[in-house]
Amino acid sequence: MMNDLARSARVVRVGVSLMLLSLAVPMLGTIKDSTKATLAAPGLKITRTVVGTWRGQFPKEPVVSRDVFNAIDFTGPNDGWVAGPGRIMATDDGGQQWRTVYQGAIHFLGLAMLNAEQGYAYGPLHVLYTNDGGKHWHKVSQPEGRISGIDPVAANRTYAVADGEVYVSKNHGLNWTQVTIPGDVSSVAFDAHGVGYAVSSMSAQVWKTTDFGKKWQVSLHLKLGAGGTVRLSGGAVWVVIDGGAGMYQLSYSLYESTDGGVQWQAKGTHPTAGGGSAPGTPAHAYLLPGATLVDFQTLTAKRALLVTGCWACGAGTIQLSATTDGGTHWINHPDVSGYEGFSAAISFISSQTGWLATASGLILSTRNGGNTWTERYPLQPLAPIYGWWWLRNTVGFGIGKVGNANALLETTNGGQRWKQVAVLPSTPGPSFPSVNTQAIDFVNPNDGWIVSPASDRLYHDHDGILRALAVQTFMSKRNPQGQVTSVFFSNRNDGAVSTLDSHAWYTLNGGKTWRQSVYDDGAIALIAKTNPQLAQTLAHLSNQSQTIGYQSIGMNASRIWLHLGSGATYLISDNHGATWRELTFKRYGPQMMTFSPTGRGFAVNGSYWMTDNQGKTWLPLLP
Numbered sequence: 001m002m003n004d005l006a007r008s009a010r011v012v013r014v015g016v017s018l019m020l021l022s023l024a025v026p027m028l029g030t031i032k033d034s035t036k037a038t039l040a041a042p043g044l045k046i047t048r049t050v051v052g053t054w055r056g057q058f059p060k061e062p063v064v065s066r067d068v069f070n071a072i073d074f075t076g077p078n079d080g081w082v083a084g085p086g087r088i089m090a091t092d093d094g095g096q097q098w099r100t101v102y103q104g105a106i107h108f109l110g111l112a113m114l115n116a117e118q119g120y121a122y123g124p125l126h127v128l129y130t131n132d133g134g135k136h137w138h139k140v141s142q143p144e145g146r147i148s149g150i151d152p153v154a155a156n157r158t159y160a161v162a163d164g165e166v167y168v169s170k171n172h173g174l175n176w177t178q179v180t181i182p183g184d185v186s187s188v189a190f191d192a193h194g195v196g197y198a199v200s201s202m203s204a205q206v207w208k209t210t211d212f213g214k215k216w217q218v219s220l221h222l223k224l225g226a227g228g229t230v231r232l233s234g235g236a237v238w239v240v241i242d243g244g245a246g247m248y249q250l251s252y253s254l255y256e257s258t259d260g261g262v263q264w265q266a267k268g269t270h271p272t273a274g275g276g277s278a279p280g281t282p283a284h285a286y287l288l289p290g291a292t293l294v295d296f297q298t299l300t301a302k303r304a305l306l307v308t309g310c311w312a313c314g315a316g317t318i319q320l321s322a323t324t325d326g327g328t329h330w331i332n333h334p335d336v337s338g339y340e341g342f343s344a345a346i347s348f349i350s351s352q353t354g355w356l357a358t359a360s361g362l363i364l365s366t367r368n369g370g371n372t373w374t375e376r377y378p379l380q381p382l383a384p385i386y387g388w389w390w391l392r393n394t395v396g397f398g399i400g401k402v403g404n405a406n407a408l409l410e411t412t413n414g415g416q417r418w419k420q421v422a423v424l425p426s427t428p429g430p431s432f433p434s435v436n437t438q439a440i441d442f443v444n445p446n447d448g449w450i451v452s453p454a455s456d457r458l459y460h461d462h463d464g465i466l467r468a469l470a471v472q473t474f475m476s477k478r479n480p481q482g483q484v485t486s487v488f489f490s491n492r493n494d495g496a497v498s499t500l501d502s503h504a505w506y507t508l509n510g511g512k513t514w515r516q517s518v519y520d521d522g523a524i525a526l527i528a529k530t531n532p533q534l535a536q537t538l539a540h541l542s543n544q545s546q547t548i549g550y551q552s553i554g555m556n557a558s559r560i561w562l563h564l565g566s567g568a569t570y571l572i573s574d575n576h577g578a579t580w581r582e583l584t585f586k587r588y589g590p591q592m593m594t595f596s597p598t599g600r601g602f603a604v605n606g607s608y609w610m611t612d613n614q615g616k617t618w619l620p621l622l623p
Contacts, residue, residue, distance in 0.1 A: 267327025387439030
């Protein structure tokens with residue numbers, strides 16, 4: 001019989017619906033309206049020749065990974081599996097190497113391994129079984145209805161939930177028998193001795209049985225909520241009760257019982273603007289992070305992990321929260337960076353060792369409980385994922401790599417190869433990295449400014465030494481944490497920042513002292529020092545509606561560039577704003593763009609692109 005720790009590692013891993021992932025693609029804007037409004041803005045003289053169109057000038061976009069992973073399950077430090085649409089992959093060395101062990105037409109949603117040899121992979125209408133560690137998978141019968149979860153309790157007892165009903169198989173899925181339950185359920189968890197719990201899908205109730213499901217009684221009842229997930233670990237039962245949903249947000253509450261479901265304690269709560277109050281609204285419970293719960297795993301009666309996601313944060317982000325004292329306190333680890341979307345699944349074999357698979361095709365591992373992550377699949381070329389800055393055509397700096405948004409990277413060969421030169425000592429916490437802002441600005445190789453991915457620090461890199469400015473510098477009543485979103489410097493002394501509360505601060509002495517600007521954008525505040533008329537024109541643009549205003553602004557020496565609205569049009573000026581050239585991106589606009597003083601440009605619009613001719617043609621930056 002497996003112990004509780006190994007048992008908890010076998011629970012079903014199912015990510016959030018992939019339909020939400022597709023929404024992470026930037027929306028097409030009204031380019032025609034943006035252009036008309038820009039032409040009407042006083043002070044802007046625009047050349048209408050479109051020289052940067054991608055159509056017909058670009059090779060086929062590079063595809064780093066076509067994989068989608070909905071589930072991951074490890075039974076020990078070496079043996080693990082991931083599954084997604086049409087594919088199951090396995091590893092026997094902790095994720096350093098992966099091999100495909102099944103390929104077909106089944107859209108897999110979950111994995112449920114009993115041990116290193118036996119287990120199940122399933123989609124809504126299919127169940128596969130393996131008894132040789134996943135070398136071979138055999139299709140077995142399935143319960144009636146669409147399957148939402150499978151839980152192997154022992155070699156001769158496997159439970160499944162399909163269309164709200166509970167089924168049990170005593171012969172590895174060859175036959176299924178329906179279990180009598182009080183009503184439709186969303187999740188069940190049994191032990192090998194017949195004790196089980198089921199979460200109602202129609203109300204905020206948890207039922208309990210002690211005789212393999214012959215009789216049930218109400219164990220937990222809340223007034224608000226419906227559906228959720230239940231887990232058994234270390235003699236305790238953990239349950240998440242779902243609340244309301246809206247605006248890609250889900251409210252929920254986490255409860256635990258250590259006395260067989262007689263008494264329950266709230267261990268965490270998460271109300272949302274879109275989902276309303278959390279079920280039970282326990283005032284004393286810990287306020288959990290994220291916008292939506294995407295995975296949930298328990299290890300013991302004291303240790304549990306939650307993965308939460310935020311679709312609206314940058315290109316999508318997830319965060320791991322963990323407790324080691326039964327939910328009294330939680331540690332929010334730094335956000336996991338380097339992918340689009342926010343759907344993910346976890347599998348931990350201890351409080352320190354675990355793996356993460358994302359719906360954008362990444363597999364990461366951690367050996368320190370989620371403080372840092374190492375990319376395991378696919379092994380992509382090292383490149384910045386949060387922010388870039390070019391000094392000249394060959395020298396550039398970047399922030400963030402897959403699994404560590406705080407890494408500082410440098411290239412000396414035009415971005416073909418990058419190396420990590422430092423790590424920002426940013427405090428752990430919600431970071432929500434986004435490539436929509438200018439996070440880094442170097443005026444020379446030894447003098448640069450960096451916004452931490454958590455936006456809670458502005459760092460000055462001088463001669464390789466990183467120094468953080470006190471957040472109190474940029475504090476205000478509307479922005480009590482002093483969060484900085486972008487930084488702009490024209491030389492070693494003159495610079496400005498934008499803050500989360502739509503204020504700008506500027507310095508004329510290299511950051512020794514700062515003053516608040518009358519403008520709300522750091523780039524405009526910096527431009528105002530040398531070109532007040534242009535600053536007024538840009539401020540006029542920024543005050544327009546989002547459709548006709550600009551989404552992002554950047555500057556480097558005499559060059560200024562604007563990305564208009566949320567569409568594909570952008571403007572470039574190489575003479576301090578006296579005249580402008582209008583260019584167009586292919587398909588949809590860039591999430592971020594930057595140019596060096598010598599003309600090299602870089603852009604992100606789902607793939608990484610580079611230009612050496614001021615935007616006339618763009619080429620893939622990474623293989």
